[in-house]
Amino acid sequence: MSKPDPLLLSNLVEKALSLGASYAEARFHSLRTLQILMINGAILGAGESLAEGVAVRVLVDGGLGFAATTSLSHDDLEKAVQRAVASARSAAPYMKRPIGMGPGRLGRARYSVEPLKPFQDVSIDVKVSDILDIYKSLELEKNGFRVGNVTISYVDSVEEKIIVNSDGAYVESTVPRLMVFYNMAATAGDRKANRWNQIGGSGGYELLDKLDVRGSMEDDVKSLYINLVKAKEPPRGKLDVVLGPEVVGLAVHESAGHPSEADRILGREAAQAGMSFRTTYREEFIGSEHVTVIDDPTIPGSYGFYLYDDEGVAAGPRVIYERGRIAGMLHNRETAAVYGVESNAAARAKDYASEPIVRMANTYLAPGDYSFEELVEDVREGVYIKKYMEWNIDDVRWGQRYVGLEAYIIKSGELAEPVRNAALEVTTKEFYSSIDAVGKDLQFFAGTCGKGEPSQGVPVWFGGPHIRMRGVTLR
Amino acid sequence: MSRMELAEKTAKLVSGLVDEYMVRVDTVDWLMVKMAHGEITVVQSWRKNIVGVYAAKDGKIGVLSFEARSVEDVVRRLPEILAKLQPSPFYAPLPEPTGKPLSFTDKKVAEAAATGEVSDKLEELGVARLGDAAGKIDFVHRETVLLGSNGADLGYNSTSFNGYVRVFRNGRSGQWSWTSTRYEPELARRAMDKAVELAELCAKLPRERIEPGKYRVLLSPMIVGNLVDSIVDAANAGMLIFGMSFLQGKKPGDQVFSPSLTVHDKPLDTSLPGFAGFDDEGVATRDKPVVEKGVFKGFLHNSKTAKVLGGETTGNAGWIMPRAFNLEVAPGDMKPGEMLEMLDNGLYLTNNWYTRFQNYLEGLFSTVSRDAAFVVRNGEPVACVERVRIADYMPRIFSNIEAVGSEQWQIEWWEVRTPTRTPHILMRDVGISLPS
Numbered sequence: 001m002s003k004p005d006p007l008l009l010s011n012l013v014e015k016a017l018s019l020g021a022s023y024a025e026a027r028f029h030s031l032r033t034l035q036i037l038m039i040n041g042a043i044l045g046a047g048e049s050l051a052e053g054v055a056v057r058v059l060v061d062g063g064l065g066f067a068a069t070t071s072l073s074h075d076d077l078e079k080a081v082q083r084a085v086a087s088a089r090s091a092a093p094y095m096k097r098p099i100g101m102g103p104g105r106l107g108r109a110r111y112s113v114e115p116l117k118p119f120q121d122v123s124i125d126v127k128v129s130d131i132l133d134i135y136k137s138l139e140l141e142k143n144g145f146r147v148g149n150v151t152i153s154y155v156d157s158v159e160e161k162i163i164v165n166s167d168g169a170y171v172e173s174t175v176p177r178l179m180v181f182y183n184m185a186a187t188a189g190d191r192k193a194n195r196w197n198q199i200g201g202s203g204g205y206e207l208l209d210k211l212d213v214r215g216s217m218e219d220d221v222k223s224l225y226i227n228l229v230k231a232k233e234p235p236r237g238k239l240d241v242v243l244g245p246e247v248v249g250l251a252v253h254e255s256a257g258h259p260s261e262a263d264r265i266l267g268r269e270a271a272q273a274g275m276s277f278r279t280t281y282r283e284e285f286i287g288s289e290h291v292t293v294i295d296d297p298t299i300p301g302s303y304g305f306y307l308y309d310d311e312g313v314a315a316g317p318r319v320i321y322e323r324g325r326i327a328g329m330l331h332n333r334e335t336a337a338v339y340g341v342e343s344n345a346a347a348r349a350k351d352y353a354s355e356p357i358v359r360m361a362n363t364y365l366a367p368g369d370y371s372f373e374e375l376v377e378d379v380r381e382g383v384y385i386k387k388y389m390e391w392n393i394d395d396v397r398w399g400q401r402y403v404g405l406e407a408y409i410i411k412s413g414e415l416a417e418p419v420r421n422a423a424l425e426v427t428t429k430e431f432y433s434s435i436d437a438v439g440k441d442l443q444f445f446a447g448t449c450g451k452g453e454p455s456q457g458v459p460v461w462f463g464g465p466h467i468r469m470r471g472v473t474l475r
Numbered sequence: 476m477s478r479m480e481l482a483e484k485t486a487k488l489v490s491g492l493v494d495e496y497m498v499r500v501d502t503v504d505w506l507m508v509k510m511a512h513g514e515i516t517v518v519q520s521w522r523k524n525i526v527g528v529y530a531a532k533d534g535k536i537g538v539l540s541f542e543a544r545s546v547e548d549v550v551r552r553l554p555e556i557l558a559k560l561q562p563s564p565f566y567a568p569l570p571e572p573t574g575k576p577l578s579f580t581d582k583k584v585a586e587a588a589a590t591g592e593v594s595d596k597l598e599e600l601g602v603a604r605l606g607d608a609a610g611k612i613d614f615v616h617r618e619t620v621l622l623g624s625n626g627a628d629l630g631y632n633s634t635s636f637n638g639y640v641r642v643f644r645n646g647r648s649g650q651w652s653w654t655s656t657r658y659e660p661e662l663a664r665r666a667m668d669k670a671v672e673l674a675e676l677c678a679k680l681p682r683e684r685i686e687p688g689k690y691r692v693l694l695s696p697m698i699v700g701n702l703v704d705s706i707v708d709a710a711n712a713g714m715l716i717f718g719m720s721f722l723q724g725k726k727p728g729d730q731v732f733s734p735s736l737t738v739h740d741k742p743l744d745t746s747l748p749g750f751a752g753f754d755d756e757g758v759a760t761r762d763k764p765v766v767e768k769g770v771f772k773g774f775l776h777n778s779k780t781a782k783v784l785g786g787e788t789t790g791n792a793g794w795i796m797p798r799a800f801n802l803e804v805a806p807g808d809m810k811p812g813e814m815l816e817m818l819d820n821g822l823y824l825t826n827n828w829y830t831r832f833q834n835y836l837e838g839l840f841s842t843v844s845r846d847a848a849f850v851v852r853n854g855e856p857v858a859c860v861e862r863v864r865i866a867d868y869m870p871r872i873f874s875n876i877e878a879v880g881s882e883q884w885q886i887e888w889w890e891v892r893t894p895t896r897t898p899h900i901l902m903r904d905v906g907i908s909l910p911s
Contacts (some may be wrong), residue, residue: 030543034556036794039716043563045536045795046556052543053523065590066519070542080522083591087518090594094515094603124559149718185718185836192836194718238911252822268511270649271609271641272889274828274845280646353521353542390540390833394862395845399910401864403833421833427910453509453611453889473911475687 004054004072006172009108009164012056012081014015017166019085021102022060025165027310028054029352030280033157034119036127036394039240040150043128054083062098063091064334068353102336104313104343106167110306112174115204119156119176121207127154134214138221145229147221149185149306156205161310171313171397175305177459178207179446188228188331195220195389197403200303200459207301222408223387233473234407240382241424241469242375243307243445247402248386248464253447255428256308257294257363257462259330259397260320261346261451262335264358273396277428278326284323287432290368291466293321297345297361302462303446304361308345311356315345320363322466324432332358350456357452365464368438375437375468377413382407383422384475385416423475434472439465478502479630481524481546486889488550490624491526493537493557495569497529497623497794499755504588504616510602510640511609521592529755529794531569534562542638544661544681546883564892565795567782572627574753574760574790576835579745580616583658587614599660605667610640612663615748627757635748638663639888641846642670646667647859649673650826650846651697653718654894656748662885672842673825676856677847681746685850685856690866691877692905693814693851696884698827699900700891701842703738703804705830707893709838710765710773712780713796721838721869727773731766731845733876735807738898740775740791742800745886747894754792760800761790769874775799804897807879814899816854823849823856827865830891838869841908867906877901 007024016024028053037044053070054077064087067080091099112340140147147326156178163171179200186193198214201207243251259276267279282339296317297306308314312332319327331339332347347356376384387406404421409416426434444463450456476484479633489496505521526546528539530553537556541549587593593614597603600612621627636659637653653666653672654658661886694702711721725731742751742760754760756778764772774784777792791797809817830842841864848863849856865872880898889896 025505041563043535043561044563044565046554046560047538047540048549048556049540049547050543051541063515065591066517068519068521068523068525070544072544076522083520087520087591090592090597091508091515091518093594094510096512096514099516126558128559128561149716151717183717183719187836192723192834194822194832194835248879266511267609268516269609270511270643271611271639306824355517355519362714379859390831390839392829392831392841392864395828395842396862399843399862399864401841401866401908401910423866423908425908425910430910453507453565455889470863475908 003160003162005211006162006164007011009162012077013079013164013166014111015078016056016058016085016357019359020406021060021085021294023059023166025057025163026054028162030160030267031157031351033155036131036154038131038135038152038447041132044385051351054080055352056080058084058088058353060085061092062095063088064099065091066355098255099334100337102343103334104311104333104336104345106169106312107308107314109308110171110172113176113202113305115176117205119205120256121299123416128206134217137214138217139332142225145186145188145225146223147184147186153181155179163310163312169176170191171308172311173308174202175202177202177303178205180213182347183222184224186224186228191228193224193227202305203301209367226406226418227420231418234383234419236420236474238471239474240379242379242382243467243469244386245441245464247385248467249445249462250388250391252359252365252464253363253462254294254393255397255400255431256320257295259359261358262329262331262339265329266335266338269451272453277396279396284326286326286429287324289319289323290433290435290438291324291432292366294366295318295360296361299362302461306361309347310349311343311347313343313345318344330358330360330475332356348458350458354452354456359451360449360460362461364442364444364462367375367440367465370437370439372439372441372466375439375466376410376415379410380412382410383419383426385422398428424472425475426472430472434469435467436470437468440469441465478618478620481526482622483687484524484629485528485546485550487595488546488620489530489553492554493530493532495531495622495624497627499527501525502618506588506591506593506614508593508612513608514608518591521632530557531566532557534566535560536563536566565779565783567778569623569625570778572623572625572757574757575627576631576635577627577629577743577745577750577752579656580632581657582899584614584636585594585616588616591723594694598909600663605640605642605671607643608640610638612638619781621753621757623757625757628693629753629757631752633748633750637748637887640667640670642674647674647677648846649677652886652887652888654748656746673847677859680856682859683850685860687908688902689812690907691818691903693818693821693823693899693901695825695899696897698824698888699804699897700886701827701830703802703895703897704893705776706738706873707765707799707802711797711887712774712776712784715774716780716783717904719835721836722771723836725771727771729771730769731771731870732769732873734769735876735879736766736769736873737764737805739803740799741803746802747896749894751800754790754816755794756792758788758790758792763789772808799893801897802893806883806898808879809878809883810878814878814880814901815851818855818901820852823851824883840869853908864908865905866908872902872905875902875904877903
């Protein structure tokens with residue numbers, strides 16, 4: 001379906017201002033997805049979804065109101081504006097400090113991600129056939145080890161937006177994405193284990209090969225085999241640990257990115273996704289000089305890609321931790337106003353029905369200059385955790401836990417026997433302070449990051465190279 | 476266009492293209508008030524039509540979902556999607572639509588949801604008296620129509636008044652939630668009072684660091700609701716088929732948990748917002764035990780999972796995955812004041828989040844406590860602990876139940892998405908972990 005005339009959105013903004021709003025924005029937002037679901041080599045079904053509508057957000061007397069509707073009729077859109085204004089007005093008496101919109105480099109721009117193979121040019125039977133081929137290539141039985149319940153979910157999507165606000169922003173964008181999610185359940189004797197994984201990026205159908213879904217699944221089958229058949233009990237206590245890029249990426253997302261979201265630091269998400277240790281943390285450093293964490297929405301091909309955020313602010317890289325020092329936060333215009341800084345374009349909304357809130361995009365630990373071999377060779381006794389199978393972190397992003405799916409003993413600088421379920425449980429400061437060397441092999445991984453109420457899952461990448469940690473606790 | 480017109484139009488468009496179909500249209504008015512630091516951070520409202528289509532042709536399955544201007548735009552792709560698929564191992568003919576309409580709406584909730592006007596209700600609920608508090612309050616009015624090629628022609632209306640608050644006192648916090656189909660200010664105020672009570676008690680007590688190990692633990696209804704959701708997920712036949720259930724290998728009649736644990740799925744309970752008289756295939760719903768006195772009573776099925784695993788639908792359809800409606804954990808006989816006394820020495824954890832399975836098949840998981848968490852000695856809270864982690868096997872800890880409270884709470888929040896009525900539960904020998 002075609003995008004609406006931008007004038008329609010401008011009129012909504014004008015209408016809101018005429019009803020007393022001091023700020024207004026209107027966003028047309030369309031998200032179309034195709035999903036194909038496979039289980040054990042059979043296509044379970046397929047589906048298409050379309051979430052498309054207009055969101056209106058207004059400030060009235062310092063209160064914030066938001067309304068969304070699927071209808072683009074004149075009457076329904078005017079009602080949405082009226083609801084947003086009425087809502088903002090009911091919030092205003094409760095505000096001790098009125099909400100404001102801080103400065104940001106507002107754009108007047110149009111951009112799109114151009115796929116090499118647009119999804120609509122690839123027939124569904126080709127997509128089905130390619131997914132089945134990936135499944136067939138897997139070696140699912142070996143010496144009493146068996147992988148069953150293999151589920152693959154293929155999702156391609158196209159997200160289109162037009163954002164207009166009363167401060168002069170006008171941004172139109174189109175971003176296609178591909179995502180594959182899979183789960184495998186494996187058994188060996190009386191042992192059982194799962195592996196699920198998500199792979200994604202922005203672009204077209206070419207990503208199925210480029211992101212190497214097949215290679216990833218093959219490698220995960222091997223990881224399950226090692227975990228169930230080969231691995232022994234891990235050592236426990238204080239040890240040196242080498243972490244793989246997958247675990248590093250997840251850790252920086254959880255304990256650098258999330259706690260640096262300014263709305264979380266201010267407590268705006270306190271009852272939902274929680275708060276941040278940074279609200280009360282007064283120290284200058286959080287880690288060693290080897291730690292630099294960046295969030296960058298503009299990485300070409302990334303799953304969290306955008307050039308302008310959902311408030312129309314131009315995006316760029318944002319340094320969160322710099323050489324161990326706590327550096328920046330992620331801001332939308334609301335939090336920028338509180339801190340007296342410029343927004344750095346972190347406002348994202350999942351769909352037309354979602355308010356833009358502070359989000360990550362592509363968060364990663366900056367690479368160093370060590371090879372993997374160099375990281376390992378300087379460890380006398382330790383563990384290498386390559387992949388995780390479970391994680392969680394507390395609601396201020398301080399105490400965290402990662403349990404290894406594939407992990408190995410390190411003895412005298414060399415990888416030795418595999419160990420199962422090594423659990424790294426550390427504080428954020430302990431995690432970043434223990435890093436004494438960083439690899440040069442930066443890799444990215446896809447995820448769907450959850451936050452907000454109603455919950456908003458947005459596409460992100462998280463990444464990093466291999467790192468070496470000294471004297472951390474394995475449980 | 477009314478929802479019935481929209482449903483009929485969609486059904487007409489689809490019917491010529493497929494062998495079987497179901498069309499579900501939900502018209503939703505929804506108002507959400509979000510708070511932080513005692514301020515209203517945003518008031519959000521939605522009015523939307525959500526249209527879902529299940530379609531089958533030659534044993535192939537397609538599912539459409541749209542919140543959009545035009546039905547035609549989505550439906551036109553259906554023939555292409557179905558033509559290129561293979562017959563689904565999940566396919567089963569649509570069952571007879573035995574369901575009956577079951578409606579309950581509360582005018583006050585519906586009005587607030589439609590107008591966005593809630594100033595009077597915020598005053599009545601006493602939000603301002605909470606001081607430093609965060610949270611959200613929902614007013615939802617949903618009208619549902621279900622049409623199907625199996626003859627289903629059903630509809631129902633419902634309302635939901637739910638929310639949660641997290642109250643802060645001197646750097647400590649307490650959180651609690653409520654849910655109901657009716658506008659019940661006293662229910663909300665009771666939950667708010669509980670959050671205040673926990674925050675204030677924790678603020679008075681010293682902090683204490685505990686060591687990892689096995690503890691006797693009293694779990695609040697907020698935590699029980701979250702963990703019981705996971706148990707019912709494991710009893711979902713879809714999760715079993717997808718290899719994500721620790722009940723794999725179990726059969727109805729197996730004693731899996733403590734005899735003190737009874738969990739019902741209660742779709743016919745109109746006091747909780749998840750109620751429905753029919754499922755998404757039009758089949759009559761029924762209240763049923765999922766676990767009764769610790770005995771696993773059977774998987775939740777739609778017609779498709781029933782065909783794959785053998786059995787019959789339990790009236791829990793989703794079109795692909797079955798689902799529970801409302802959950803109830805049966806009360807025990809331990810009065811509120813007696814639970815801490817019986818705990819004697821251990822931990823009282825009042826809220827949690829981020830429950831993740833290390834191993835779905837074995838039920839090995841961990842979850843992190845948040846808000847007030849107490850060290851209890853001789854039946855008295857004597858200190859508060861910072862965030863700790865329960866790291867254990869789900870079936871094991873629910874086999875170690877020592878007591879179940881007599882007082883139930885109606886819970887629904889970020890970490891408990893299925894409306895759940897549950898008491899406190901006391902367990903022994905629960906694995907507790909934390910960073911060194």
